[in-house]
Amino acid sequence: MKKQVYLDYHATTPVDPRVxxxxxxxLEGSFGNPxxxxxxxxxxxREAVEDARAQVAGLLNASPGEIxxxxxxxxxxxxxxxxxTRQPAGERNHIITQSTxxxxxxxxxxxxxxxxxxxxVLNPDPEGFITAAALREVIDEHTLMVSIMAANNEIGTVQPLRELGEVTKEAGALLHCDAAQAAGKVEVDVEAAGISLLSxxxxxxxAPKGVGAxxxxxRGNRVRLEPLALGGGQEEGLRPGTLNVPGIVGLGEACRIAREDLEEEAARVGQLRDLLLAGVREGIPDVTVNGPADTARKLPGNLSLSFRSVDGSALIVSLGDLAASAGSACTAGNAEASYVLKAIGTPGELAISxxxxxxxRFTTEDEVHYAVGRIVETVKKLRMGR
Ligand SMILES: Cc1ncc(COP(=O)(O)O)c(C=O)c1O
Structure with missing residues (x-):
C-alpha cells in the first residue's frame, strides 16, 4: 500500500527516536522488576522509574510523589x-462535566x-469553551468534583483551566482534568490551575502506546481515592501490577523533550497548521473551521474543517493518501455526526462533511503543501459532481 501522509496526531503519534x-x-539488559x-x-x-516520575512531574509542575x-x-x-466516587455519596453528591x-x-x-x-453535563459555547460564568451557575456546596478536559480531541479547544480552577476551588470541590491531548502540546500546570486529578x-x-500517568x-485539598484494582501494592496501591518500565522510561523522556521544546514546537506546528488552513481557504471558498477562532486558545496541531455540499464519506475515501479522521462515525453505512460537533451546534449536514x-512533531512543510493540493482538488471534484 502506498505510504500515506500522516495527519492524525490526535489519534496517536509516532514514537520519537530519542524516546x-x-x-x-x-527492553534488553536492564530488564529488572522495580x-x-x-x-x-x-x-x-527502580531508579529509571523514579527518574521518569520526576520528568513527568516536571512537565506538569507537580511533585514526583504526586505521579x-x-x-x-x-x-x-x-x-x-x-x-x-467509590465512597458513599454524602453531602457532596454532585459532579459536573461537559458534553464534549x-x-x-x-x-x-x-x-x-x-x-x-x-x-x-454542561454544554460548551459554539467554540467549545466552558466559561467560568457557566460553571459558576451550576456549582454549589454539594459539588464534589468538576471534570473538564484541558483540550478537546476533535476541535482543539483549550479550556480556561485557571479560571475554572478558581471557581471550583471557591466551591470547595475537586477539579479533575483529562489532559490527554494537551500534555506536551500546550502548558499544563497543575498548581496554576489548582487541579486535583489529571490524566x-x-x-x-x-511516547509509546499503553503508558500514561x-x-x-x-498538597492542600487532599484527594481520597479508592483503588479500582487490588494486587501487589505498586504505585502506593493505587495502581497495582508490575510496572511497565520501558514504557515509563519512554513517557519520562517524552515529558523531558516536551518540556524543553514545547514553545518552539507549538510555534512551528501552529505555523504549519495556519499554512494548511490558508492553502485550503485559498483554493476552496466556503470552508468552516470548527473550534476556537483565536488560535492562541486552540491546540497548535488541530484543524477541524467542514466543507458545505460535500459527501463526508466520499471525501475521506477519496483522500486515501492522507491519514486523517472524519468528523463522523460510520455506523452500518450511515454517517452520523460526531457528538462534539453536534454539541457546539454544527448543523448535521456540515458535521458529516x-x-x-x-x-x-514530524509533520513537514512539504506534507502540508501536498495535503492542501489533495484537499482542494478533491473537494472541488466532489462539489462539481453533485
Ligand atoms: C481527550 C482524550 N482522553 C482520553 C483518551 C484516551 O487515551 P488512552 O488512549 O491513553 O487511553 C483520548 C484518546 O483518544 C483522548 O483524546
Missing part, C-alpha cells in the same frame, strides 16, 4: 472518577450517575 533510544536498555529489592536489576529499574504510572488516559480517568468530553470520561460518569450521584497519555506526544494532588486534521 525509543531511552527505552531500549530496559519491585525486586534484593539485587541490582531491581535497583536499576502514578498507568496504562494511559482511559485508565487514569477511570481511577480518578470511579476512585473518588472523551468517552473515557463520559462513560464512567454515566455509570456513576446510575449509582446514585447527581451529574450535570495524561504517552502515545499522544511521541495520573497526577493526584497531595468534516475532516479532522492533526499535525505534529
Amino acid at each position: 525509543l533510544e531511552a527505552m531500549l536498555p530496559y 519491585s525486586s529489592k534484593t539485587h541490582s536489576y531491581g535497583w536499576t529499574a 502514578y504510572f498507568t496504562a494511559g488516559a482511559t485508565e487514569s480517568n477511570n481511577i480518578s472518577l470511579r476512585g473518588v 468530553e472523551h468517552h473515557a470520561v463520559l462513560d464512567p460518569l454515566r455509570k456513576i450517575e446510575k449509582e446514585g450521584w447527581r451529574l450535570t 495524561i497519555s504517552g502515545h499522544k506526544f511521541c 495520573l497526577y493526584k494532588r497531595k 468534516t475532516l479532522r486534521l492533526g499535525l505534529g
Whole structure:
C-alpha cells in the first residue's frame, strides 16, 4: 500500500527516536522488576522509574510523589472518577462535566450517575469553551468534583483551566482534568490551575502506546481515592501490577523533550497548521473551521474543517493518501455526526462533511503543501459532481 501522509496526531503519534533510544536498555539488559529489592536489576529499574516520575512531574509542575504510572488516559480517568466516587455519596453528591468530553470520561460518569450521584453535563459555547460564568451557575456546596478536559480531541479547544480552577476551588470541590491531548502540546500546570486529578497519555506526544500517568494532588485539598484494582501494592496501591518500565522510561523522556521544546514546537506546528488552513481557504471558498477562532486558545496541531455540499464519506475515501479522521462515525453505512460537533451546534449536514486534521512533531512543510493540493482538488471534484 502506498505510504500515506500522516495527519492524525490526535489519534496517536509516532514514537520519537530519542524516546525509543531511552527505552531500549530496559527492553534488553536492564530488564529488572522495580519491585525486586534484593539485587541490582531491581535497583536499576527502580531508579529509571523514579527518574521518569520526576520528568513527568516536571512537565506538569507537580511533585514526583504526586505521579502514578498507568496504562494511559482511559485508565487514569477511570481511577480518578470511579476512585473518588467509590465512597458513599454524602453531602457532596454532585459532579459536573461537559458534553464534549472523551468517552473515557463520559462513560464512567454515566455509570456513576446510575449509582446514585447527581451529574450535570454542561454544554460548551459554539467554540467549545466552558466559561467560568457557566460553571459558576451550576456549582454549589454539594459539588464534589468538576471534570473538564484541558483540550478537546476533535476541535482543539483549550479550556480556561485557571479560571475554572478558581471557581471550583471557591466551591470547595475537586477539579479533575483529562489532559490527554494537551500534555506536551500546550502548558499544563497543575498548581496554576489548582487541579486535583489529571490524566495524561504517552502515545499522544511521541511516547509509546499503553503508558500514561495520573497526577493526584497531595498538597492542600487532599484527594481520597479508592483503588479500582487490588494486587501487589505498586504505585502506593493505587495502581497495582508490575510496572511497565520501558514504557515509563519512554513517557519520562517524552515529558523531558516536551518540556524543553514545547514553545518552539507549538510555534512551528501552529505555523504549519495556519499554512494548511490558508492553502485550503485559498483554493476552496466556503470552508468552516470548527473550534476556537483565536488560535492562541486552540491546540497548535488541530484543524477541524467542514466543507458545505460535500459527501463526508466520499471525501475521506477519496483522500486515501492522507491519514486523517472524519468528523463522523460510520455506523452500518450511515454517517452520523460526531457528538462534539453536534454539541457546539454544527448543523448535521456540515458535521458529516468534516475532516479532522492533526499535525505534529514530524509533520513537514512539504506534507502540508501536498495535503492542501489533495484537499482542494478533491473537494472541488466532489462539489462539481453533485
Ligand atoms: C481527550 C482524550 N482522553 C482520553 C483518551 C484516551 O487515551 P488512552 O488512549 O491513553 O487511553 C483520548 C484518546 O483518544 C483522548 O483524546
